[in-house]
Amino acid sequence: MNIKETDGKAIFKKEGIRIPMGFEVFTVAEAVQRFRALGSSAVIKPIGIKGRGKRGLVSFVSSEDEAADASARMLGLNVDGHVVDSLIIEERVDASKEYYFAFSLDFSSAKAVAIAGNGGINVEDGKASLERHYFDLDDGFGVEEAHRLIEAAGIAEREEAGRLIMGIYKIFRDYGAETVEINPAGVDRSGKLIALDAVISVDSTQIRTNEVKDGIEARMWKKGWSYVDIGGDIGLVCSGAGLAMATLDMISMAGGKPANFLDLAQVDGDGLYEACCILSERGSMKAMLVNLFAGLNRCDEMAEGVRRFVEDRKPGFKIVVRMAGNMVRSGENVLLRCGIRNFADLESAVKAAVDA
Amino acid sequence: MGIILNKDTKVIVQGITGRAGSMHAITMLEYGTRVVGGVRPGAGGKDVNGVPVFDTVSEAVDATDANSSVLFVPPAAALDAALEAFNAGIKLVVAPPENIPLHSEVRMVSAARRSGAVLIGPNTAGIIDPMLKVKIGFVPNAVFSPGKIGIASRSGTLMYEMASRMSEAGLGESTCVGVGGDPVQGLRFSQICRLFEEDSDTKAILLVGEIGGSQEEEVASMVLDGLIKKPVVAYMAGRYAPMGRKMGHAGAIVSGSGGSIEEKVAAFKKAGIPFGSTPRETVRLIEEEM
Structure with a gap:
């Protein structure tokens, strides 16, 4: 999960990495006001969008009118499903050269990697030639390695680049980040390096709630369940991420529209009851498909959860249940008491939900 | 005969006094796995459902000849538990915990490779051999x-x-x-x-x-x-x-x-x-x- 560029730059600044003076703005009026404060020229970019240079979303402006036009053009823009709701406006840096610096985790080798080279749009296109130094997290990364990397990458500003690399290494280590990336770091008129972007991708398992705005998603998160709204009309209640993804695929392939992804892991009866209640409040559903493969948990207890949900909430949509695994026979008997027949077969359950 | 597991697979449960640890010590034993001990610092000398508990992995290995371990410990304790197992000469570690910090996971995997041990996981249900009737984890x-x-x-x-x-x-x-x-x-x-x-x-x-x-x-x-x-x-x-x-x-x-x-x-x-x-x-x- 990437943290916001403005927050990333604030962290850079704390580590002594130079950044342009800049502000986050949410409206055209704010952009114009901040432009005045910055002087005669500025750069405006949408926050939270990848590949901005390539998409033509880095605007250099030199008047209030241009600042207004650029921010009006970007705010509300839909880029691959992500709606731009804030911009960064900052002082314009005329960079004579642009470099790329990053630390990242390499999962297949179980090592960390330091990367440096010429930066800019070429890196986004995958055309740049970058130098890489792989190392064990236990061994760490020191000034010597930094200078070897700088030499290999042919970076002339050695002292500056060395300090900057050690700065982002410290952030990478201290934040336990997946990636810390500067693309580009520019060489300004004074010949010094300045970070023109900041990408810090933190470990999403350690930080959960920052970006969760939606009510249902937030309530599921609080229970430790993973929920993603997908916009369709067949609600999904599943145990296990893999099975949940597979069920979502099967509904889509059968011509249905899943409302959500939901992974309850090894849920018990009370948990299942609660999950069904929360999901039913989402509305706009023609069916709810409960698909459970009991491993640690028990079908009879989970069937009790479904029965209580049906009797308490009297949902106006069809309930389709497919249970398998531990104690499935007693689970089926519990379901029959509220008039629900268990589908032994997942494919038939999916069809019943799609046909609802 | 399947892979990784065999008749000589002897397992210790790290975190055996916890809810998941004690429960799965039993489910593994009932299936046929040779669960020979458990580890919980401070609980050495006790037993959980007849399985002897040790303070450290080395003590457990010395006493039982265990060659495998499963980590039923909280995510924040998982890296230390795995390193302790590798240092004690354990050659197979199964790691069920979810939400272990990424840097800890990478260090865990690289430590396994350095010590020539097999690490399964993290965030795994485990491994099962239905022919031998041996499983490690919560499958x-x-x-x-x-x-x-x-x-x-x-x-x-x-x-x-x-x-x-x-x-x-x-x-x-x-x-x-x-x-x-x-x-x-x-x-x-x-x-x-x-x-x-x-x-x-x-x-x-x-x-x-x-x-x-x-x-x-x-x-x-x-x-x-x-x-x-x-x-x-x-x-x-x-x-x-x-x-x-x-x-x-x-x-x-x-x-x-x-x-x-x-x-x-x-x-x-x-x-x-x-x-x-x-x-x-x-x-x-x-x-x-x-």
């Missing part, structure tokens, strides 16, 4: 039956789903391994396939993959290079997952720079690996290969 053994299919899966529940279908089809399983749902893993698909290739009981390999990462592509290139000659069939979940969103498993995310279903399908096609778009179709493809 529900009821749906597994002895047979010919070797299964490697990134998801626990999908492994149960596919194994139960193999069992119903009369094919059964040789060994089933959950590699874990996180972006980094100890034992990877490619290494498991090499072991299945050498195993006389395994007649075909079923890969249960997901979007994200590069494990499926690695197997495809091994098949292409002729390193795996046994039939490989794949099933993959996440075809309709929205781009850039985490779907439960931290490893199941399409980043834009790889890991999409299209890239995986293309790699499988190139290598001639049949893949099912539903569990039912996957069973049919496996049956055709037998």
Whole structure:
């Protein structure tokens, strides 16, 4: 999960990495006001969008009118499903050269990697030639390695680049980040390096709630369940991420529209009851498909959860249940008491939900 | 005889006094696993359901000759627990905890490689050999039956789903391994396939993959290079997952720079690996290969 560029730059600044003076703005009026404060020229970019240079979303402006036009053009823009709701406006840096610096985790080798080279749009296109130094997290990364990397990458500003690399290494280590990336770091008129972007991708398992705005998603998160709204009309209640993804695929392939992804892991009866209640409040559903493969948990207890949900909430949509695994026979008997027949077969359950 | 596990597999449970640790010490014992001890600092000398508890992994190894361990400890304690096991000479560590910090996971995997040990997970349901009746982790053994299919899966529940279908089809399983749902893993698909290739009981390999990462592509290139000659069939979940969103498993995310279903399908096609778009179709493809 990437943290916001403005927050990333604030962290850079704390580590002594130079950044342009800049502000986050949410409206055209704010952009114009901040432009005045910055002087005669500025750069405006949408926050939270990848590949901005390539998409033509880095605007250099030199008047209030241009600042207004650029921010009006970007705010509300839909880029691959992500709606731009804030911009960064900052002082314009005329960079004579642009470099790329990053630390990242390499999962297949179980090592960390330091990367440096010429930066800019070429890196986004995958055309740049970058130098890489792989190392064990236990061994760490020191000034010597930094200078070897700088030499290999042919970076002339050695002292500056060395300090900057050690700065982002410290952030990478201290934040336990997946990636810390500067693309580009520019060489300004004074010949010094300045970070023109900041990408810090933190470990999403350690930080959960920052970006969760939606009510249902937030309530599921609080229970430790993973929920993603997908916009369709067949609600999904599943145990296990893999099975949940597979069920979502099967509904889509059968011509249905899943409302959500939901992974309850090894849920018990009370948990299942609660999950069904929360999901039913989402509305706009023609069916709810409960698909459970009991491993640690028990079908009879989970069937009790479904029965209580049906009797308490009297949902106006069809309930389709497919249970398998531990104690499935007693689970089926519990379901029959509220008039629900268990589908032994997942494919038939999916069809019943799609046909609802 | 399956892979990784054997008759001499002797297991200690790190975190045996906890709820999950004590419960699964019993379920493993009941299935047939030789659970010879448990570890919990400060609880040495006690026992949990007849299993002796030790203060440290080295003490447990000295007293019991254990060669394997399973970590039923909180995510923040998992790295230290794994390092303690490797240092004590344990050669197989199964790591069920979810939500271990990424840097700890990477350090855990690199420590396993340095000490020449096998790490399964993290974020795994574990490993089961229905022929030997040995399992380590929390895999529900009821749906597994002895047979010919070797299964490697990134998801626990999908492994149960596919194994139960193999069992119903009369094919059964040789060994089933959950590699874990996180972006980094100890034992990877490619290494498991090499072991299945050498195993006389395994007649075909079923890969249960997901979007994200590069494990499926690695197997495809091994098949292409002729390193795996046994039939490989794949099933993959996440075809309709929205781009850039985490779907439960931290490893199941399409980043834009790889890991999409299209890239995986293309790699499988190139290598001639049949893949099912539903569990039912996957069973049919496996049956055709037998």
